[in-house]
Amino acid sequence: MNETPHLLPQEIIDLYKAEFGAGILDARITDRGEGVRKTKGFNIWIRVERNLLKPAIKKLMDIRFPHFAVIAGNDLGDEIELLYILSVFYGTKFGEYMVTFGIRLPKTDLTVPTITDLIPGALLSEREKQEFFGITVTDIPDGRRLFLPEEFPEGVYPWRKDETGIKPEMVRELWAIDRPKDRPAPPVPEKKPVEEAPAAEGMEKKTGGAAE
Amino acid sequence: MNGDTAKKSTPYTVPIGPVHPALKEPVMFTFQMEGEVVKSVDFAPGNTHRGIEWMGMRRNPVQIVHLTDRICGICGIVHSLSFARAVEQIAGIEVPARADYIRTILHELERMQSHILWAGVAAHELGFDSLLYLSWRVREQSMDLIENLTGNRVNYGIVQIGGVRRDISDEQRPIIEHGLSYYRGLLDQMKTVFLDDSTIRMRCRGHGLLSYRDAQLLCAIGPTARASGVAMDVRHDYPYCAYGDLDVHPVIPPQEFGGPQGDVYDRIIVRLLELAQSIDIIQQCLDNMPTGEILWEKKLPKLLLTLKKAQGEAIGRVEAPRGECMHYVRMDGNEAPATWKIKASSYSNLMSWIPMLKGEQLADVPIIVASIDPCMSCTDRVTVIRNGSAADLSKEDLTRLSRDKTRRLSQC
Amino acid sequence: MKLTKSFNRSLWVFHLNTGSCNGCEIEIVATITPRYDPERFGMRLVGSPKHADVLLVTGPVTKKMAAKVRRVYEQVPDPKLVMCIGTCGQSGGVFYDSYNLDGPIDQVLPVDVYVPGCPPRPEAIIFGVVKALEKLERLEAAQ
Numbered sequence: 001m002n003e004t005p006h007l008l009p010q011e012i013i014d015l016y017k018a019e020f021g022a023g024i025l026d027a028r029i030t031d032r033g034e035g036v037r038k039t040k041g042f043n044i045w046i047r048v049e050r051n052l053l054k055p056a057i058k059k060l061m062d063i064r065f066p067h068f069a070v071i072a073g074n075d076l077g078d079e080i081e082l083l084y085i086l087s088v089f090y091g092t093k094f095g096e097y098m099v100t101f102g103i104r105l106p107k108t109d110l111t112v113p114t115i116t117d118l119i120p121g122a123l124l125s126e127r128e129k130q131e132f133f134g135i136t137v138t139d140i141p142d143g144r145r146l147f148l149p150e151e152f153p154e155g156v157y158p159w160r161k162d163e164t165g166i167k168p169e170m171v172r173e174l175w176a177i178d179r180p181k182d183r184p185a186p187p188v189p190e191k192k193p194v195e196e197a198p199a200a201e202g203m204e205k206k207t208g209g210a211a212e
Numbered sequence: 213m214n215g216d217t218a219k220k221s222t223p224y225t226v227p228i229g230p231v232h233p234a235l236k237e238p239v240m241f242t243f244q245m246e247g248e249v250v251k252s253v254d255f256a257p258g259n260t261h262r263g264i265e266w267m268g269m270r271r272n273p274v275q276i277v278h279l280t281d282r283i284c285g286i287c288g289i290v291h292s293l294s295f296a297r298a299v300e301q302i303a304g305i306e307v308p309a310r311a312d313y314i315r316t317i318l319h320e321l322e323r324m325q326s327h328i329l330w331a332g333v334a335a336h337e338l339g340f341d342s343l344l345y346l347s348w349r350v351r352e353q354s355m356d357l358i359e360n361l362t363g364n365r366v367n368y369g370i371v372q373i374g375g376v377r378r379d380i381s382d383e384q385r386p387i388i389e390h391g392l393s394y395y396r397g398l399l400d401q402m403k404t405v406f407l408d409d410s411t412i413r414m415r416c417r418g419h420g421l422l423s424y425r426d427a428q429l430l431c432a433i434g435p436t437a438r439a440s441g442v443a444m445d446v447r448h449d450y451p452y453c454a455y456g457d458l459d460v461h462p463v464i465p466p467q468e469f470g471g472p473q474g475d476v477y478d479r480i481i482v483r484l485l486e487l488a489q490s491i492d493i494i495q496q497c498l499d500n501m502p503t504g505e506i507l508w509e510k511k512l513p514k515l516l517l518t519l520k521k522a523q524g525e526a527i528g529r530v531e532a533p534r535g536e537c538m539h540y541v542r543m544d545g546n547e548a549p550a551t552w553k554i555k556a557s558s559y560s561n562l563m564s565w566i567p568m569l570k571g572e573q574l575a576d577v578p579i580i581v582a583s584i585d586p587c588m589s590c591t592d593r594v595t596v597i598r599n600g601s602a603a604d605l606s607k608e609d610l611t612r613l614s615r616d617k618t619r620r621l622s623q624c
Numbered sequence: 625m626k627l628t629k630s631f632n633r634s635l636w637v638f639h640l641n642t643g644s645c646n647g648c649e650i651e652i653v654a655t656i657t658p659r660y661d662p663e664r665f666g667m668r669l670v671g672s673p674k675h676a677d678v679l680l681v682t683g684p685v686t687k688k689m690a691a692k693v694r695r696v697y698e699q700v701p702d703p704k705l706v707m708c709i710g711t712c713g714q715s716g717g718v719f720y721d722s723y724n725l726d727g728p729i730d731q732v733l734p735v736d737v738y739v740p741g742c743p744p745r746p747e748a749i750i751f752g753v754v755k756a757l758e759k760l761e762r763l764e765a766a767q
Contacts, residue, residue, distance in 0.1 A: 030526070032301050032452075036309045036502055039456030043527060067444065068431045069560070072540040072553035085527065085540065087450070091442075094456070096449035098527055121431030121563050147261040149688040149724070158266050158723065159551075166266060170723045174684065174716025177727055260643040261686060263722040270721070279718045285647025285743065329650070348657040355654075366647045366743050 004064055006095055009042045012063065012088075016046060019059060023052040039094055047102040050112070056101050057084065057118055064088050066099065071125045073133050075161045079104045080133055082112065107162075110135040132159045223251050226574070241581075245574065253569045255562065265552050272547045273299050273373055273519050274512065281367045284556065286329065288322050288358075289315075290532040291539070291554065292371040297452060298528030298541040299373050299549075300508075303519055308505040309454075311375035313497050316454040317388075318361065318370060319530070320490040320497075324395070325354040326533035327483045330585045331406065334480065337578040338415055339619075343405065350398060357391045360384060373515060374508030385498060392491050399488055406480055407469070415617070416477035420568045420580035423474055430563040434535025435482040436584045438464055441472035446531035453530075458496055463489060476583040483585075520547050532557045534585050558586050575617040634666025635753065638676035638700065642693050642729070644683025647743040648710040652680060655746040662750055665757070673699040678756060681729050684712040684719050690726040697733050705756050707737045709749060714738055 007015075013027045026047040033040045048056050060066050066086040074081040084101045105112060114137045116123050126137045127146040134157040137143070145152075157164045228241040240256040264283060268276045273295075280291040293315060300307060328351040335343035355365045362368040362378060370376050380388075406412060422432065427440040437444055445462035447455040463485045465471060465478045472478055509515045525542035535557035542551040561584045568580055639652055655662055656669055670676050673696050685693060697706070706729075711717040713729040729735055736759060739752035 030301070032297075033456070034307060034452055035312050035454045035456040036500075037457050039451045041450045041452065065428055067428075067433070067536075069536070069538050070540070070553060070555040072551065074542060074551045083540070085538070090444040090449050091462070093448055094451055096446075098450070098529070100527070119431065120429050121560065124559065124563060144256075147257065149261075149686075151687065152724075158263065166723045171721050172723070172725055172727060173721055174725060174727055175720040177731065260641075260645075260683070261688070261724050262643060262684065262719050263724045264719075267719065267722055282645045282647065282712075282718050282742065285645045285650055345658050348654065349659060352654075352657070352659050365745070366650060 004062075006089055006092055007063070009044050009097055012044060012097070012099070013046070015063070016056070016059065020048070020052055020056070023049045025049065041094075041096070041098075043098040043100070045100045045102065047104075050103040050105060053084070053101060053103050054113055054115060054118070057086070057115055060086060060088060060099060061118065066119075068119045068122050068125075069098075071122070071129050073129055073159065075133075075159065076104070077161075079106050080110060080135065080160075081105075082129065082135070084115075105135065111138055112136075113138050114140045116141060131157075133157055134160065134164065228577075243569075243574075243577075248573045248575070250569050250572050250574070250577070253566055255565065257562070265554060268552045269548050269550070272516060273549065274516060276549070276552075277371060277373065278369065281369055283554065285366050286326055287532045287534065287537065287557070288366060288368050289318050289371060290322070290530055290537045291556070292368075293319065293453075294528040294530050294537050294539040295541065295552075296371050296373050296528070297530070298526045298539050299519065299522075299543070301526035301528070302524040302541060302543050303373075303522035305374050305508050305518070307375055307508060309502045310379075310504045311506045312453045313501050314376045314380055314506065315371065317380070317494050317497050318358070318368065318376075319453065320493050321354055321358050321361075322368075323533045324487055324490045325351050325358065326585075327487050328354070330483060330533075330582075331402070331480070334579060334582055335406075337582050338412065340412075346405075347402075350402075353391055353394055357388060360387055372507060373519070375506045377507070379506050380501070388494070388498060392495060395487070395491055399484075399491075402487075403484060406484060412480075413477060415576075415579065416475065416480065416583075418473075418475055419572060419576050420476040420583050421474050422564055422568050424472075426567050427474070427564065430567070431560045432535075432564045432584075433560045434532070434557055434585075435463075435479055435486070436535065436561050436564060438462055439472060439478035439482050440474035444536075446529055446536050450529060454497055457500070458493060460489070460493065476579060479583050479585075516547075519543070521545065525551075534558055535561060558584070561586070573617075635677045635705075635757065636670045636675055637667055637678045637680055637753075638670055638673045638696075639680045640673075640682070640693065640696055642681060642683040642689045642713070643686035643725075644710060644712060648682040651743045651746055652682070652709065652749060655749050660746045660750060662753065665750075665753065667753055674701065676700050677703070678705045678707060678753075679733075680707050680709055681713060681733065681735075682709045684716055684722075685726045685729060685732050687724050687726055690732055693729075693732055703760075705736045705760070706733050707739065707752055707756060708735045709739045709744060709752070711740050711742045714740060717742055 009029045017024055024046060028045050030043045031040045066088045067090055069085040069087060072083040072085060081102055081104050085098065087096055087098050090096045112135060114126060116126065123142060124146060126140055127143065129135055130137055130143060131145050131148050155164060156166065158166050223244040223246045226243040226245050228243065242254045244251045264279065268279060271279065277292050277296060280295045281288070283291045328347050332344040332347035335347065358368065359365050361380060361384065362370045370378055422436065422440045424441045427437045427442050433444065441464060443462045443464055445460065447460045448462055463482050465481045469481055522543050523545050527538060527540050529536060529538045537557050538555040540553040541549050544550045564584060565581065569577065572580060641649060679697060679700055708714060708729045712719055715728060719725060726732060737752050737756045739748055741748055
């Protein structure tokens, strides 16, 4: 059981800057306090060069074995930013930090190495990013589709904001199917814009006798 | 149904699902079996993929809170709370302390009803149907409390960005305290019924093992990880809502039960002890409830205007009954978030099925699959392919396999 | 539908989840617990569609589940009733504009009774079952 001492957030950032130097493009700390005493929880956000991703995660594993949460992604136009969200020092009272490593991949070269040799539990998250963003994870042990159905068209990536995203004709408006034509289309203008009001109007007709 | 498999040497494939037991979504399992023993398992989720994150990126945050209520019906408040906390961090909204305490009370009430729900489902998988009915009868009391406080049994709709929508009045406090004392009186009985029963111990001790190292590597969370000895609990490590003022410790199977061994029995222990912990937390919150406002901003148009100008990214993290639930939100000055990523708690626990199911018998599959609490038991379909021909087993057959084993064990 | 005399007093129910959030599932299982106790109507949950009289369908139909829903429907022997529980199967509910949903349940199966709500209370589900019984009696009287 490694018992490396508990570090402050700034000390973790200093360790990284000392080892990787210019490879750390940006580092910041945010915090949040809630309740009466406003005890703070800290988040560390570090942006690294793309080839430093695995060494950075390995260094975190040397500090204390982290808990890997998920990989999030942003579509920034020309680049896709991948955020590897981990948390370190769990088990310490009020002492856990969320550490996020961000890398940016240009859309012309969307490959990233797998981290399942370091943390096997990341497999599901990497498969999900492959099908939702269209990135390729090299050396992934199992690259099948995870959530999308088999008949989903290739080349359509739901979370992208460019032309490979979901096209309007793929979206199915469930509330409008079989809706009677003599009702005004929602939102009805004179009411305040409440979220569920249009759907409630359409349901009135269908409930018939089996209503609550 | 039972053909002769003794002479068969190569592993044969058993697909189970997707209309199937013990799952948050219908999930397709494929088992490679040798005789009655599972050699390897593969699963394919995706049957309840509704495109929630994509829909959320087209709506404004106040509308998304209503959508998050319906991501999962059993984790009622958890997703709304994570999302609201993430958005509040981005926009710099400070939640009044009273709202934090009310959120905590509902959070713990939801944990109580979820653990009792799971206890009933586990008993059903083992063959104790009367225990299923008894525990769900007991659960009705917490559903009444939740309905008294929020107006609905499932999908509370009480979290709003900046606070909660309903207050706890002075007339409601004695009702909550009466409910808590009802549960305190029942705790010893539940412990006796679940933990002292020799049949449950025989079925659950030593099955579905997940070692400490595996739990760390496969990113298990919640009671699944705590039963293996990994002491992680978001309420203790990364304070949110009122937990910064309280003293919450992660519940690990104590030495009097043999310490953490990582099997199904330990997971039962952890959930029952967490029930006792939740009652204490609710009592502490009621005693120390601060006075004040419950919403940061009551007028919706003003709230929406503030959210429209918000920029940045944040992570909202809470401890759901099944583990850690995390939402990542990024807003960049539009009405809808630019990115929204949900990590539900069962997402992390799914990978831990693989080491748990290896080497187990087919009759133990229902209880092991249900032991990580992947939400609901529906029904299933099992097709057994032997020598190229297919025979259909129904859920009744699979449950009967499980119950026959209980009967066999209790007779010897 | 040809009905037999033994049919119109006890209904055996098979529950099918086409991708819902599980809220309706909890309320269905809560309905069979001692507080609401529909077994006094003769209603019980069975494990196989081949034993069922009524199919309780919940959830908006995801693309992956659409074909399986139809297969399960075909396995339920005649005479049968389909009950649609919850709002997402009727008009989409909060999932009103998604790319992975195949529409309300009545685009996939013929539905007889609708029980709206998100999720509907156990009392509403029992009311729906009583309406289903009344419908069966009406159909039998009409034959």
